[in-house]
Amino acid sequence: xxxxxxxxxxxxxxxxxxxxxxxxxxxxxxxxxxxxxxxxxxxxxxxxxxxxxxxxxxxxxxxxxxxxxxxxxxxxxxxxxxxxxxxxxxxxxxxxxxxxxxxxxxxxx
Amino acid sequence: xxxxxxxxxxxxxxxxxxxxxxxxxxxxxxxxxxxxxxxxxxxxxxxxxxxxxxxxxxxxxxxxxxxxxxxxxxxxxxxxxxxxxxxxxxxxxxxxxxxxxxxxxxxxxxxxxxx
Numbered sequence: 600x601x602x603x604x605x606x607x608x609x610x611x612x613x614x615x616x617x618x619x620x621x622x623x624x625x626x627x628x629x630x631x632x633x634x635x636x637x638x639x640x641x642x643x644x645x646x647x648x649x650x651x652x653x654x655x656x657x658x659x660x661x662x663x664x665x666x667x668x669x670x671x672x673x674x675x676x677x678x679x680x681x682x683x684x685x686x687x688x689x690x691x692x693x694x695x696x697x698x699x700x701x702x703x704x705x706x707x708x
Numbered sequence: 709x710x711x712x713x714x715x716x717x718x719x720x721x722x723x724x725x726x727x728x729x730x731x732x733x734x735x736x737x738x739x740x741x742x743x744x745x746x747x748x749x750x751x752x753x754x755x756x757x758x759x760x761x762x763x764x765x766x767x768x769x770x771x772x773x774x775x776x777x778x779x780x781x782x783x784x785x786x787x788x789x790x791x792x793x794x795x796x797x798x799x800x801x802x803x804x805x806x807x808x809x810x811x812x813x814x815x816x817x818x819x820x821x822x823x
Contacts, residue, residue, distance in 0.1 A: 633811065642801045642814030643752070696742065696812065700751045
């Protein structure tokens with residue numbers, strides 16, 4: 600069955616540095632990948648979508664890459680701030696929407 | 709972006725009672741809404757897909773008689789947890805999309821605690 604894996608359950612990054620989160624997929628070839636932010640006790644908020652024919656997409660301090668050879672998407676936050684602390688989920692859709700378990704990012708002041 | 713609201717935001721109930729959760733799309737018409745359940749430190753698990761004017765499609769392992777879904781209008785879907793038990797305690801989230809499912813907009817979630 601198709602799987603999405605976010606291998607890091609938690610990640611601590613010093614304020615001002617770049618945070619990089621990883622999402623790997625297996626057993627299928629997604630047409631696109633999405634990244635969401637989820638704060639505690641809240642629903643996810645859509646951040647970025649990247650299609651399989653796009654290598655990179657940017658939005659302000661966020662950058663997402665899609666490597667179909669490695670079957671991986673990387674999510675970068677540059678110049679990280681404590682307010683960026685949250686859980687970040689990657690997701691895609693085959694016959695149904697599949698979410699990774701998420702990575703809890705802590706930006707340390 | 710599109711706005712989705714949920715009500716209530718949290719509910720505590722006794723075992724055996726039924727609980728209704730409402731999901732509304734505030735500024736768009738949602739022909740399809742999705743209901744998820746999320747346990748602590750776990751991913752969102754799709755429970756069912758709710759289609760306006762027709763029966764919901766349930767994921768494998770989700771009891772349709774226990775989790776009743778009604779999508780009577782283009783802006784409202786409801787999930788009723790019937791005869792709730794402590795193991796139904798979870799965070800329930802609804803979501804919808806403007807197009808064919810590429811981007812989803814989620815409600816703020818409902819925390820259910822069954823005593």
